[in-house]
Amino acid sequence: MIRYGIIGYGDAGMVHQKVISRLSNIAELTAIYDIDENKKEMIENKLNGVFAVDNINQLLKYVDAVSICTPHNTHYKLAEELLLNGKDVLIEKPVAIKLDDAQKLAYIAQQENRVTATIFQHRYEPVNVWIKEHLDLGKLGDLLSISVQIKWSKHSNYYDSWKGKLDEAGGGVLINQAIHFIDLANWFGDGIKEVYTNNIQHRSIEVEDNAIVSLKFKSDAIGLIDASTSAQKHIGTTVEIVGTKDTIKTYEGRILAWTSKSDNDIVNMNAHIASIDAETWGKKYFGHGHIYQIEEFVKRCIDRMPPQIGVLEGAKTLAVVLSMYESMRLKQPVKVNYL
Template identity: 30%
Template structure:
C-alpha cells in the first residue's frame, strides 16, 4: 500500500517533507496547499503535485490518505482537527499545538476518528539518540542523576519580522520554537518532570515572546535537570545539546541537530569511546537534521500496518506541557508542579499569552 499525502503549508520546513515523500517507496505526494497562491503553485510544480490555496479543498479529495501539516504553530490545532474530521491521518510539525486543551482535542479526535496522529520529533530517530536510548533502557548508565538541555542559537531581528515568528498567538519564543526538540529529548531520556522553576526574558530582539529562558527541573525519579534556551548568541548558533549523567556513565549529544556524540564515558565501554566519537563527525547542513524521512516513513508504515506512530500525539504533549509550565513559572515567580494531567490550570492557557 502506498500512502498518498497532501501537504499543507509550503514554507520553510515544507521541502523536507516533500523531498522525503518523493524519496520513499511507501509514500506519494498528491497535492499541496498554501494561502499564498504563487508559493503554492511554484511548490506544486517543483514536486509534481496539484496546488490549492484553501486547504479544505485539498481535504475533500478522496485520493489523499494523510496530510503533513507545516503551517505556523498557532494553526497546527485547527488545521489538524479539520483534517482528522475529514478522515485523514495527520502528521504535524512540532510543537503539536500551543495549548494543552488543543493538543488534547487533537489526540481525542484522532482516537474517535480512528486516524493516526503523529508529530515531527525527528531528532529522536538520529543514530546517536537511538544509541543513548538503548543504553538507558538497558540500564547501562545506572540510575540517572542529572540531565541538561542547552540551546545557544542566534536569530537576527529580521527573523521575527514576518507574520508570526516570536508572537504568542502563532509561535512562542526560543523555548517553544527552537528548544522544543532538546526539551523533548531531555524528558525522553530522563523521564517525567514533576516540578520546574524558571526565568524568561526578551533581551536582544523586538518581539512578544522570550529570546532567552532558563529552568531548573526536578524529575519524578528524584533526579535534577536544567534547560537553557536562547536565540541571542551572536553571531551564530553555538551549541545545541542534551547531556545525561548517571551512576555508571555520562553521555552528551550535540552537533547541528542532536546528531553527534560529543561525550561517551560509560563503565565497561570506555574502550569504545574513540570509535563512537569518530563515527559521528558529519553535521547536517541545517538544524532540521537528516531524519525527517525516517519520521515520515515510520508514520506511513503506522498507517499501512494500523499501529501507533513512533512519535504520537501523547508523546509530543509532554514537551508542550513542560514549556507551558516554564512559562507559568517565569510569569508567577513560583515553582510549578507537573503531576497527573500536567497541571489543570495549564490546559486553558495559551502559550505565554497572559505573560
C-alpha cells in the same frame, strides 16, 4: 501507496516534501497547500505531478495523509478538520499551543480511527536511540542530571513573522527551538515533574529569546535547559547526561564524550552515525531524524498501528513547556500539569 499532502511549504514543509519524495515505494506526494500565492507557481514548476491547491477542500480530494507545517496556532484547527474528513495527520511540533486542544485531537483521532503523530525528530537519531537504550538498561546507573545548552542565532527579521508574535507562536525559544531538546530530556529522564524558569527578551518582540529552566525529574534527578537565539552566530546544541556509572555528552547529534567508551570507540560510533546520516534534510540544526519519523508515520498509516510519538505523547512535552511559561509568569517553581 499512501497519497500524501503537505500544508505549509516553508522550511519544515520543504523537509517533509523531500523526505516523502524519498519514500516513493510507500508514499506519493500528491498535493501541497500554502496560503502564499507566490509559492503556488514555485511548487508547480519544481514538483512534477504535485497539485498546488488553493484551499483545504481541494487538498482533501487528493490525499490520504497530511503533514501540517504551519504556524503553531493553526495546528489544532487544521488537524481537527483533516481528522474529521478521514485523513491521517502528522503535526510539526508543537501539537497545539493549548493542552486541551491536544487532548481533543487525541479523542477525535480515536473516534475517527485515524493515525496521528507529532514531530520530535531528534528521538529518532541514532545517538539518542543509543542513549535511551543505555538508560533503560541501567548502563548509566541511576540518573543524576541532564543538561542542555542551545545557542542559536536568530536575527530580528526572524521575529518579524509569526514567530515573534505571542498569539501565533505561543512563545519564543522554549516552544520553538528548545522544545525538541525539552522533549529529549523528558524522554531520557522518564518525566519532568517540576520546572523553574528565568527569561529575558528583547523589547522589540513579544516572545522570549533567552531562557534558563531548572528541571526536577520524577526520579528526583535534576536538569537544566539553557536556551538562547541571541548568539552572534550559530554555536549549536549540547546535551549531557550524568549517571552514577557513566556520562555522555553530545553535540549536534555526534558524541563528544562517553566515559565508558574508548576514544577509538567514539570515533567509530561517530563514523557510523555519519555514514547513515549523510543526507541533510533541511537546515543543519534540524538534525537527521525527519526521514526516520516520517517513514515510520507512513508505515503506520499502512498497518494502522500507533506511532511512537502520538498526539498524547507529544502533548507530554507541550505540558512541560506550558509549565515553564507558567513558572515564568509566576516567578516560582511549577509542577508539570500532564494530561
